[in-house]
Amino acid sequence: MSSARRAAVAIVVVATTALLAACAPDPPGGVVGLVIDSCDPGNDTGSGIVVAPGLALTSAHVLAGAQGITVLHGSRSLAGEIVAFDPEMDLAYVAFEGRAARSLTIDSDHVDAGDTGTAWVVRDREVVPVPVTVRRRVTIRTEDIYIQGETLRPGFELDADIRAGDSGAAVVVDGRVAGVIWARSNRFENRAYAMDAVRAAGLVDEQLRTGELGPDVDIARCH
Incomplete structure (x- = not known):
């Protein structure tokens, strides 16, 4: 590869990196x-x-x-x-x-199917934005965290690349905390679930x- 071509490739890489950084959401301070x-x-x-x-x-x-x-x-x-x-x-x-x-405000009333937002997770001490799309509001029949009693948990079904260790991450839509990540799907790739931060918080x-x-x-x- 010629020196001129290498320089052109380097410029494209730098420009692309800068564009991605500019498009990434800023992490909330909290x-x-x-x-x-x-x-x-x-x-x-x-x-x-x-x-x-x-x-x-x-x-x-x-x-x-x-x-x-x-x-x-x-x-x-x-x-x-x-x-x-x-x-x-x-x-x-x-x-x-x-x-x-x-701090961020808790509010889920504005969230509807098709809305997009960010799950803010901490991985290896680094704040990582995970893009989310709300598939639908759900009320999931599940068990309590001790797997000893059945409960109905209001929340959201999401398209999101949630990994082990991401539980508790806030799902932020339009600058407000709408949900809290609690599980990823065992059946579908990039499918996750969040509790409704208002309706589940009684x-x-x-x-x-x-x-x-x-x-x-x-x-x-x-x-």
Whole structure:
């Protein structure tokens, strides 16, 4: 390849990279990673989103049986504590100390089939945007996180490349947190499911208001 042609190829590569970077959405400042000292050997991981100063929304099964929680926010590692936990809807809140991050509003009323957005996941301490398309609203008949009771979980069926360890990631549509990732499909490639961050949040919102988890919630129980 001639020097001129190599230079032309290099220019195209640089221009394409710049274009992709310009098109990629900016990550919300409140995206956090979670590292859980769990019942199993090693650590479990997940993601979350700051919805108020010092408060992150995530998936309950990520936190089940946690003996310690580390919240990864940027370059910082902060101690976290479960302050709300619903094993049926698979939602939870983690409180942590640190400088206030930009929080996002929770709102799912505007979401409809065909809408596009981003699932913000943390992989190896890096914030990764995963494009999502809402296939439809769903109410899924499933089991609680302990697989001991049946529940109806309101949420969304998504087209998204969700991987193991991405649970708890916020699904952001039009700048608002509409859902929380809880599972990927075992039958269909690039198919995933998210809890509705509004319609599934009755218990965790009540726990936040009262400051009590309630006698029936055992956060030390492994799933």
